[in-house]
Every structure is written in structure tokens, then in C-alpha cells.
Amino acid sequence: MLEWHGVDLVLGERRVFADASLRLLPGERVGILGPSGAGKSSLLRLAAGLLKPSRGQVENGFRHPVLAFQEPRLLPWCRVAENLEIPLQASGLDRATARWMASHWLERVGLAGHERAWPHQLSGGMAQRVALARAFSIEPDLLLLDEPFSALDPALRESLLDLCRDWLASSGAALLCVSHHPAELIGLVERFALVNDGALQPFDLTGYAADQVATVLHQTLLALEAPAP
Structure with a gap:
């Protein structure tokens, strides 16, 4: 509570x-x-x-608790998938599971195929979707x-x-x-x-x-x- x-x-x-x-x-x-x-x-x-x-x-x-900010706040030195994988591994998941979870949630938000993109290559809406996928994936x-x-x-x-x-x-x-x-x-x-x-x-x-x-x-x-x- x-x-x-x-x-x-x-x-x-x-x-x-x-x-x-x-x-x-x-x-x-x-x-x-x-x-x-x-x-x-x-x-x-x-x-x-x-x-x-x-x-x-x-x-x-x-x-x-997880806070998803109004600004996506992606790590600019990490690729899109890594922006999900890093917090997932920090939460205790092994690398293979974290990679699978990242791919799964990027697909759920319509960004399959963008795993290797850099944050600066994304539109504002795409970056926001990555941030939402990251929030959901951490459960x-x-x-x-x-x-x-x-x-x-x-x-x-x-x-x-x-x-x-x-x-x-x-x-x-x-x-x-x-x-x-x-x-x-x-x-x-x-x-x-x-x-x-x-x-x-x-x-x-x-x-x-x-x-x-x-x-x-x-x-x-x-x-x-x-x-x-």
C-alpha cells in the first residue's frame, strides 16, 4: 500500500x-x-x-515501483534492446532471459526490428514506446x-x-x-x-x-x- x-x-x-x-x-x-x-x-x-x-x-x-517519465529517458549510449536488457539483468534475470524479454516487449509495442537502433534514430513516439516497454518488462x-x-x-x-x-x-x-x-x-x-x-x-x-x-x-x-x- x-x-x-x-x-x-x-x-x-x-x-x-x-x-x-x-x-x-x-x-x-x-x-x-x-x-x-x-x-x-x-x-x-x-x-x-x-x-x-x-x-x-x-x-x-x-x-x-517503477516510474515512466514523460520524457523517455533512454540511455543514449545503448541500443534500443539494451535499454531494456540492462534493467532486466539488474533485477536478477540472466542475459538470455533478459534478451528474450526485451525482444518480446519491443514486439508488443510495435518495435520489432528496431532492437539494434540507437535512441537518436527514433522518433519521439518510438522512444516513448521503448520507455513503456521497459516499464512493463520489469514487472x-x-x-x-x-x-x-x-x-x-x-x-x-x-x-x-x-x-x-x-x-x-x-x-x-x-x-x-x-x-x-x-x-x-x-x-x-x-x-x-x-x-x-x-x-x-x-x-x-x-x-x-x-x-x-x-x-x-x-x-x-x-x-x-x-x-x-
Whole structure:
């Protein structure tokens, strides 16, 4: 379980979170929404242990969390397959198994035949797919995704969303996913939380029909991002 208790986060002179609380159970899937600059990515970094709270406590009982950043963050001196094989071997797999896993997941994201390519030879969308394949292949029990589908065209985005849903269903992993596009999270997450003005709050969708949820969430984000009168 991942749990926050009265978390404050101050970065420089900016208060990102004030007395924020969060609970994520094993296997639970939560979408994180909020306006640009609200602190959504900082939330994931706190969950991954890359940031420490200024006050309060973050308890992470998950043994194997993995964070996929919005930027692919591939190792430029390693070929595509090696970007998967290195963390797989670091997790304890032998070289042959790591190579097989890398090939398998690159095929799953539509990049079979690109194993020997260098990262600089990839388009932004291809590099993002490599990063997703790397995250899935490590088999985390908590997957933290920071706008992972932002660099993909609509058809490929939907294909990878289906892959992500299938992987979550088979792995039983928990998910925290940040997105600026609520519609892509429908069917991927079970509930939503809203980050705004230092607060982290559950988003109450009680009473809305399934086909209304994306519209309600989108309108809420537009309202939060609108300039003050």
C-alpha cells in the first residue's frame, strides 16, 4: 500500500502540496488530473521516493515501483534492446532471459526490428514506446506513469492503452497515472484524484453516467486552467 500522511512539499519558494493525503491499495488504479504546473509530476516523484516531503510522511509498501517519465529517458549510449536488457539483468534475470524479454516487449509495442537502433534514430513516439516497454518488462507491483501517451498519434495511443489495460489485468499491479487528457484514462483507472492549489482531493463522479465522465473531467480541467477574471 502507498499512503501519504499530511504531506507538504516545498520546492524553492513554491508550495506544491499542503497537508495532502493519499492512499493507494495493491492492484488499485488511480488517475491524477490537474492543471499544468499543479504538481502532478511531483506527486509521482514523491511516490517513487525521488523527492522527500518537506513535512509529513510517505509510506510505500510496494516492493517494486517503477516510474515512466514523460520524457523517455533512454540511455543514449545503448541500443534500443539494451535499454531494456540492462534493467532486466539488474533485477536478477540472466542475459538470455533478459534478451528474450526485451525482444518480446519491443514486439508488443510495435518495435520489432528496431532492437539494434540507437535512441537518436527514433522518433519521439518510438522512444516513448521503448520507455513503456521497459516499464512493463520489469514487472513492477506499482506502475507510475507520467503522461506516457502524450507523444503518440491517436491510433497508436489507443493500441498502447489496450496493451496497458491487458498488462494491468494480468499483472495485478497498482497504477498511478498522470494525464492531461481524461478521456484516455477512462477504462484504465478506477477512480480519479485532482491536484490543484496544493491540495490533493478525490474527484467525486457519483451520479454521472459512464459516457459523461470524460466530459465532466475535461470541463473541470478547462475551468481550473482558465485565467482568473
